[in-house]
Amino acid sequence: MAKIIAGVSSSHVPAIGAAIDNKQTEEPYWKRVFSGFEKSKEWMAKTKPDVVIGIYNDHASAFSVEIVPTFALGCAAEFPPADEGWGPRPVPVVKGHPELASHIAQSVILDEFDLTIINKMEVDHGLTVPLNLMLGSPTEWPCPVIPLAVNVVLYPPPTGHRCFMLGKAIRKAVESYPEDLRVVVFGTGGMSHQISGPRAGLINSKFDKAFLDNLTKDPKKLTRIPHIEYMREAGAEGIEMVMWLIMRGALDDKVDEVYRFYTVPASNTAVGHIILENRPRAAGKSRRPAARKAKRAGRPKTRRAAPAKAKRAASRAKTVVRRG
Amino acid sequence: MPRAQHDYDDIPGTFVFDAERSRQGYGINMFCMSLMKEENRKAFKANEAEYLKKFPLTDEQRDAILKRDYNRMLELGGNIYFTAKLGATDGHSFRHLAAVMTGSTQDAYAEMMLKGGRSVEGNRSKSGRDKPAKAGKSKSKTKSKPRSKRG
Numbered sequence: 001m002a003k004i005i006a007g008v009s010s011s012h013v014p015a016i017g018a019a020i021d022n023k024q025t026e027e028p029y030w031k032r033v034f035s036g037f038e039k040s041k042e043w044m045a046k047t048k049p050d051v052v053i054g055i056y057n058d059h060a061s062a063f064s065v066e067i068v069p070t071f072a073l074g075c076a077a078e079f080p081p082a083d084e085g086w087g088p089r090p091v092p093v094v095k096g097h098p099e100l101a102s103h104i105a106q107s108v109i110l111d112e113f114d115l116t117i118i119n120k121m122e123v124d125h126g127l128t129v130p131l132n133l134m135l136g137s138p139t140e141w142p143c144p145v146i147p148l149a150v151n152v153v154l155y156p157p158p159t160g161h162r163c164f165m166l167g168k169a170i171r172k173a174v175e176s177y178p179e180d181l182r183v184v185v186f187g188t189g190g191m192s193h194q195i196s197g198p199r200a201g202l203i204n205s206k207f208d209k210a211f212l213d214n215l216t217k218d219p220k221k222l223t224r225i226p227h228i229e230y231m232r233e234a235g236a237e238g239i240e241m242v243m244w245l246i247m248r249g250a251l252d253d254k255v256d257e258v259y260r261f262y263t264v265p266a267s268n269t270a271v272g273h274i275i276l277e278n279r280p281r282a283a284g285k286s287r288r289p290a291a292r293k294a295k296r297a298g299r300p301k302t303r304r305a306a307p308a309k310a311k312r313a314a315s316r317a318k319t320v321v322r323r324g
Numbered sequence: 325m326p327r328a329q330h331d332y333d334d335i336p337g338t339f340v341f342d343a344e345r346s347r348q349g350y351g352i353n354m355f356c357m358s359l360m361k362e363e364n365r366k367a368f369k370a371n372e373a374e375y376l377k378k379f380p381l382t383d384e385q386r387d388a389i390l391k392r393d394y395n396r397m398l399e400l401g402g403n404i405y406f407t408a409k410l411g412a413t414d415g416h417s418f419r420h421l422a423a424v425m426t427g428s429t430q431d432a433y434a435e436m437m438l439k440g441g442r443s444v445e446g447n448r449s450k451s452g453r454d455k456p457a458k459a460g461k462s463k464s465k466t467k468s469k470p471r472s473k474r475g
Contacts, residue, residue, distance in 0.1 A: 015418075060405040064357040065350055085360060085412045153405060155332075155342040192441075196404035197395060199337030200422050201433060203441025228331045232448050236338050237404075265437040268422060 002181035007247040015267035036261035049184035056126035069116035074147035075101040082122035097144035107173030161223040167249020187247030189240030191272035202235040216257040339398040349401015351380040356406035
């Protein structure tokens with residue numbers, strides 16, 4: 001059975017791609033950004049996922065205003081880098097996983113998420129920059145990547161709640177795939193930034209840090225953030241952060257935050273990055289399912305709300321241990 | 325017909341690219357998209373007004389494009405990811421566009437970003453609802469914790 005083992009979020013600033021392509025990563029301005037991903041590359045080398053599901057948005061590269069799909073799942077065998085006006089980025093062609101992708105499509109559509117199936121698509125910096133940040137610049141990407149392009153350009157993007165629920169549906173789909181595959185989900189974009197209009201340059205580190213905190217501890221709270229708040233607080237383009245909630249929805253309710261990085265700026269944008277791991281299920285720590293089962297057996301259904309509340313309070317009190 | 329009012333119209337200095345602007349700005353954005361091809365970039369640069377005749381544009385939209393009035397393009401339905409292609413066709417970096425849109429210089433804009441960007445304080449609302457929104461915070465006492473980290 002395939003399973004989702006971890007989630008990663010990262011900004012996908014185009015200037016980061018340009019810095020890589022123009023070999024500027026050692027310049028002090030960029031070194032500040034790239035040094036934050038050294039541990040992430042080590043984590044990826046150690047984790048070695050079999051497949052990555054890459055959630056990102058297209059920036060007028062594959063999709064113009066002619067067709068604007070809300071959720072577009074890449075089911076092709078490969079996705080060449082798009083020409084974004086300066087020639088295609090010198091990065092490897094993204095190899096897909098058509099079998100798993102079409103399985104996900106079939107499963108989530110029956111779960112009432114009306115995906116668009118994409119069998120031919122070029123991918124832009126939105127997908128390839130996070131791949132660089134997490135994997136460096138190899139001659140071939142080390143594993144297949146299934147792109148999921150989300151519309152966050154034409155208002156309104158899907159709500160944070162819808163994104164979170166799609167993540168849950170993707171997880172269900174992955175877990176019903178027969179082959180033993182270890183899957184990591186990338187949620188990309190953000191964090192606070194505005195690149196359009198007289199308010200361009202807006203950054204809100206306080207919003208970003210609270211978002212990162214809640215992404216780990218209380219993602220359901222984030223699903224209640226309305227679009228107006230993203231745009232007002234985190235900039236018109238900061239609304240990309242809804243894509244992180246697809247990643248988070250695909251993980252367990254309780255996760256371990258293993259790494260976090262935040263810096264301002266990269267070009268016009270606050271760069272945020274987090275790695276969350278699902279806790280191993282069969283190991284000795286698996287007291288949760290057993291406890292839940294016991295509770296279910298011993299108590300009438302009407303009392304379930306109270307223990308849940310107590311459990312939440314207890315988990316809040318726990319300190320989060322961060323590696324790295 | 326006047327533009328319908330939305331909650332996000334209260335955000336200062338921001339033109340949200342919504343369904344109405346997308347409808348109105350289809351010609352602007354398709355023109356910008358055409359600049360992805362080298363032959364089109366050449367044709368446009370050779371005779372801008374002539375090239376623009378190929379796209380359904382209002383006089384105002386055409387004028388905004390010819391004058392490189394980037395804020396006006398956004399207001400009339402252009403989207404930044406598309407209009408940035410016009411900037412690139414002119415050989416400008418994004419920083420140039422940012423300076424034009426914010427009425428700043430490239431150096432001053434870059435300096436502002438290095439210092440942590442434009443603050444949200446004083447930039448949330450036209451109507452004076454200038455306080456942090458509720459949704460990011462918790463209802464319970466535990467939620468007030470992030471606030472205390474301010475310093």
